[in-house]
Amino acid sequence: MRAKAFxxxxxxxxxxxxxxxxxxxxxxxxxxGFSIQKGVKTTVNVRSKxxxxxNNYTIRVKGFNTGDIRVSEYVLNEFLLDGKYFDVTxxxxxxxxxxxxxxxxxxxxxxxxxNDALKYGYTKxxxxxxxxxxxxxxxxxxxxxLASYHGGFEIRTKxxxxxxxxxxxxxxxxxxxxxxxCFNPISTKKFLKEKxxxxxxxxxxMVQKLVKSQDMDEFQDMSIKFANYIHVITPKMNKVIKDxxxxxxxxxxxxxxxxxxSLVPKDKKQKALEILKKYxxxxxxxxRIDNSGARLE
Numbered sequence: 001m002r003a004k005a006f007x008x009x010x011x012x013x014x015x016x017x018x019x020x021x022x023x024x025x026x027x028x029x030x031x032x033g034f035s036i037q038k039g040v041k042t043t044v045n046v047r048s049k050x051x052x053x054x055n056n057y058t059i060r061v062k063g064f065n066t067g068d069i070r071v072s073e074y075v076l077n078e079f080l081l082d083g084k085y086f087d088v089t090x091x092x093x094x095x096x097x098x099x100x101x102x103x104x105x106x107x108x109x110x111x112x113x114x115n116d117a118l119k120y121g122y123t124k125x126x127x128x129x130x131x132x133x134x135x136x137x138x139x140x141x142x143x144x145x146l147a148s149y150h151g152g153f154e155i156r157t158k159x160x161x162x163x164x165x166x167x168x169x170x171x172x173x174x175x176x177x178x179x180x181x182c183f184n185p186i187s188t189k190k191f192l193k194e195k196x197x198x199x200x201x202x203x204x205x206m207v208q209k210l211v212k213s214q215d216m217d218e219f220q221d222m223s224i225k226f227a228n229y230i231h232v233i234t235p236k237m238n239k240v241i242k243d244x245x246x247x248x249x250x251x252x253x254x255x256x257x258x259x260x261x262s263l264v265p266k267d268k269k270q271k272a273l274e275i276l277k278k279y280x281x282x283x284x285x286x287x288r289i290d291n292s293g294a295r296l297e
Contacts, residue, residue: 001046003116004297007109008035008290009094010101010147011180011254011261013223016203017142017196018159024136025129028159029143030207032219034263035151036178036287040102041091041297042109044117049085057086066096071103074134075110079118086117095283097185099254104144107131108294116296124149125163128294132161151293155210170214176263176289179272181282183236184258198230216263223252234258236279243275 015031049056057076059069072088088110094100108131114120115127132145143156146165158166206222224241227233233241233253240260244251249272251262264272269286276284 001117001119002044003113004041004043005109005112005116005295006041006297007039007105007112007148007294008037008151008292009039009105010035010144011099011259012101012143012147013219013252013255014203014206014226015143015156015255016200016207019196024133025161025164026159027136027142028132028146028156028161028165029203030156030159031143031203032155032207032210032222033147034153034178035148035290035293036094036100037290038093038285038287039100039148039290040093040105040109042106042113043089043091044110044113045087046117047085047087053085056081056084057088060087060089061092062089063092064095064102066092066102066106068103068140070138071107071134071140072110074138075107075114075130078111078130078134079114079120084118086114094285095182095185095257097187097257098182099186099257099259101141101144101148103138103140104131104135105148105294107134108145108148112294112296128162129164148294152291153216153289155207157207157211168211170216172216172263172289174265176216177266177269177272178285178287178289179262179264179269179276180254180259180285180287181240181276181279182257182259182285183234183279183282186232186256186258195230195232202226202229217250220250220252220263227253227255232256240276240279243278244272247271247275249275
């Protein structure tokens with residue numbers, strides 16, 4: 001038995017952590033962001049026992065590697081795997097630790113593929129709740145599973161796992177290209193510990209403001225303001241931001257990474273790309289918004 005699932009990567013522009021509930025399904029974040037057409041494909045192959053097996057699963061990562069497989073192991077252990085053996089392959093096509101919600105996409109794509117390979121018949125919501133719990137327990141993220149589950153450009157208006165948390169989808173007035181440049185990773189766990197007290201007041205106000213305006217340019221401006229407020233903009237990032245702004249191109253900061261994104265109409269794509277290419281120590285990624293959310297392939 002074999003199954004494959006995809007979860008889009010997700011970028012958060014600003015957020016408010018909600019950590020005062022007891023149940024993992026109620027924990028998470030309010031905020032705003034968008035899913036892109038790059039992310040994580042996970043293949044699960046259920047097989048018979050082999051002579052050299054130490055565990056009842058193997059995990060391989062292709063593409064951008066993560067040195068951390070805790071989230072995958074947590075999801076596997078949440079399913080009843082007695083007497084079954086698996087090969088799991090994650091294909092990751094965005095950098096890990098740069099603000100793309102990779103751990104959430106890993107957890108969600110794995111949970112969806114496992115459910116299908118095992119023919120458990122869990123609802124998509126229940127499967128996503130397992131992925132969300134893995135993120136909370138491993139302290140690798142707060143709202144990415146909810147966002148990637150729905151896809152599109154979203155405002156998270158109630159925290160929690162899918163089925164508990166709520167999102168408001170925004171449809172851009174025109175087709176937008178997603179231009180991204182990544183310089184360095186940031187540890188989410190370390191960041192949350194150090195910055196959480198700074199974040200919440202401003203993030204909550206921004207959510208309310210964006211719900212009213214539903215404006216993509218304002219979202220990008222708020223993302224820069226948020227990143228400035230919590231002191232995560234490095235001199236290099238500042239240079240890129242000024243360069244883009246000087247050419248009439250809006251941008252925002254992906255949380256958490258030394259990563260700048262720009263949502264641009266097609267006629268500004270080439271100019272944005274020319275600017276980003278000047279910074280040759282960065283990884284440039286171009287994509288589009290993924291409106292379908294996590295799914296079987």
